[in-house]
């Protein structure tokens with residue numbers, strides 16, 4: 001954990017529903033937070049980069065909403081528990097599990113520490129934050145959870161084997177919990193973006209990859225995800241090309257989709 005100092009907080013509006021967004025300091029998370037603010041939610045913005053989070057909080061304020069920043073490293077021991085403690089007994093209407101990163105390259109060359117950190121963030125943090133905030137939502141009879149997966153969830157991802165597997169977990173987990181919650185008033189949505197223009201490609205060492213040639217804008221991805229979340233949809237694949245691909249994969253042999261995904265991964269712009 002980077003900072004256990006008291007949170008920089010601003011007074012929340014009593015009447016506004018509250019949303020927590022992880023990974024709100026950048027990319028899709030920032031845009032989801034701003035979209036929720038425009039729709040009348042107050043925000044708890046979580047991430048590691050205080051400067052960026054403060055800039056996003058200022059943007060939320062400009063929409064008339066309120067925002068609090070929580071600086072938490074969800075990869076670090078105790079990070080998940082710290083975020084749960086910082087939210088405390090406040091009533092969360094929406095939880096957005098967005099924080100995540102990818103690693104690309106052959107598995108045997110990847111550092112075990114970075115692999116473990118990625119699985120911890122993409123899988124463990126998402127699972128335990130869902131587990132932590134779900135009981136209060138079920139007891140109240142309303143609440144919504146948006147889990148950010150990826151189109152990488154639909155097929156094996158050679159060249160990003162472990163990352164793709166974390167996103168397959170997110171999709172499977174989200175759809176299963178959504179079904180467990182049927183009739184409770186609580187909804188879970190899995191958002192599956194394809195390549196999107198954020199800091200993701202740079203962090204995953206994929207700048208110049210063919211996959212990102214026609215990447216979508218993060219605000220369009222966020223708008224689509226928030227619409228699906230508020231409509232209680234279980235799955236949203238962003239962009240017609242990604243939807244077509246996700247549909248076609250259902251009818252394609254696994255081996256073939258793995259070979260195709262490998263060819264796409266290796267292709268450069």
Ligand SMILES: NC(=O)c1ccc[n+]([C@@H]2O[C@H](COP(=O)([O-])OP(=O)(O)OC[C@H]3O[C@@H](n4cnc5c(N)ncnc54)[C@H](OP(=O)(O)O)[C@@H]3O)[C@@H](O)[C@H]2O)c1
Pocket residue numbers: 022023024025026027028029046047048049050052072073074075076098099100101102121148149150151192193194195196197198199200201203
């Ligand atoms: N961009 C794409 O092409 C794409 C496609 C499909 C799915 N996704 C998924 O979309 C989600 C958002 O990614 P993005 O594309 O918006 O990338 P991004 O711009 O790199 O944003 C990632 C966010 O995750 C946060 N984060 C990373 N490590 C963290 C940690 N240890 N503790 C707390 N927060 C952490 C970052 O916050 P700090 O920097 O402040 O730590 C940042 O706010 C991820 O789950 C990603 O897998 C992305």
